Amino acid sequence: MxxxxxxxxxxxxxxxxxxxxxxxxxxxxxLNVSLNVAVTGESGAGKSTFINAFRNLGDEDEGAAETGVTETTTEPTPYTHPTMPNVTLWDLPGVGTPKFKAKTYAKAMKFDRYDFFLIISSRRFRENDLMLAKEIKQKKKQFYFIRSNIDIDIANEENKRGFNREETLSKIRRNCKENLSDVGDSKVFLINCRDLTAFDFEELVETLNSELPQHKQEALLLSVPVTSxxxxxxxxxxxxxxxxxxxxxxxxxxxxxxxxxxxxxxxxxxxxxxxxxxxxxxxxxxxxxxxxxxxxxxxxxxxxxxxxxxxxxxxxxxxxxxxxxxxxxxxxxxxxxxxxxxxxxxxxxxxxxxxxxxxxxxxxxxxxxxxxxx
Ligand SMILES: Nc1nc2c(ncn2[C@@H]2O[C@H](COP(=O)(O)OP(=O)(O)OP(=O)(O)O)[C@@H](O)[C@H]2O)c(=O)[nH]1
Ligand SMILES: [Mg+2]
Structure with missing residues (x-):
């Protein structure tokens, strides 16, 4: 025996x-793979709202990023993912406000420390959006362009005669891409930051998943909310x-x-x-x-x-x-x-x-x- x-x-x-x-x-x-995602863009574009939705939190929940109708986020603030403690979404202050001038923004925000960037832009494409894209490219980092408030655009357009949802979305996507053409062929995603189940969130996840290094892909996928x-x-x-x-x-x-x-x-x-x-x-x-x-x-x-x-x-x-x-x-x-x-x-x-x-x-x-x- x-x-x-x-x-x-x-x-x-x-x-x-x-x-x-x-x-x-x-x-x-x-759980220990570190992933630092910078969420940047102009004040009011929806950065904090996006981060809350990504972390499956409501704006009023404990630990949620503060959101609001006036300039709200005034320091780069790290938000740890509730399940994946090493996935951090950095809520950056809005670019181009009196407090954060476009010229000095990249340096002040320490662009080097992030794995990739999400530039969030609402309603109309702005000079600051292009400036951010250029700064990020210069640092040899990747950005993904998020056009927020799509729900509002669609609601505003849908009562017009001859409204076609897909055509409207294509038009917005085309407009962002054209405006970003100086920095090459950019990836653009149309998002409702308050409801990630709508529009292009899944395409965004798919794209990030195909472009990140393998171990970071898995950390990202485990951290995204189950929207589909x-x-x-x-x-x-x-x-x-x-x-x-x-x-x-x-x-x-x-x-x-x-x-x-x-x-x-x-x-x-x-x-x-x-x-x-x-x-x-x-x-x-x-x-x-x-x-x-x-x-x-x-x-x-x-x-x-x-x-x-x-x-x-x-x-x-x-x-x-x-x-x-x-x-x-x-x-x-x-x-x-x-x-x-x-x-x-x-x-x-x-x-x-x-x-x-x-x-x-x-x-x-x-x-x-x-x-x-x-
Ligand atoms: N309907 C709709 N509202 C949005 C969307 N994104 C943001 N909002 C609203 O827009 C306002 C500003 O959003 P915030 O997330 O605070 O914007 P921010 O980019 O963090 O602004 P700062 O912190 O000032 O730089 C809030 O009232 C949000 O609820 C969206 O995609 N759709
Ligand atoms: Mg904010």
Missing amino acids: TSRRSDERAARPASGEPTLQRAQEQIDRL VAILEKKVKIVEKVILGAATVSGAIAAVPVPGLSFACDMAMVGSFFTTCYHIFGLDDKSLKKLSERVNKPHLKNLDKSPLLKELAQNSAARMGVSAVGEFLCSLIPGPGSIAAAAISFTTTRDLLQKGLKKLADEARRVLREAGLQ
């Missing part, structure tokens, strides 16, 4: 880490990859139980892994409330919760022991009845993670279906 200690050793992959720990490490690694099924499915793919990467162990080892793993420790890891996913998929109560308001479907925030979601909600609200979530997931997989008392193999842990992911992803799909965001 092999001793408990040698079983343990045999069951561990070359790196010496069990699967769950690896999954947690991979998630931690993603396409975005949700991208997030699910990343988490799937994390699980598979974490579970890549040799076939022989994969089947061996790991009696040495502490049950309590594993269950805490499973719990914390899925609590992170729960927020990333927008299933937490706050996100559901925001979504229900945005799509004007009050019943969304009171949707019947599956037992797994109930556990996650409780765990998330209490910000304490996460083992109940793990225990619940364990009860879903066939195996030695009470896993608490038995060994847990790498294949078992991988199955558990995959089953949990599928359940959460299905919940998130159901929410989007109910919200009419397919």
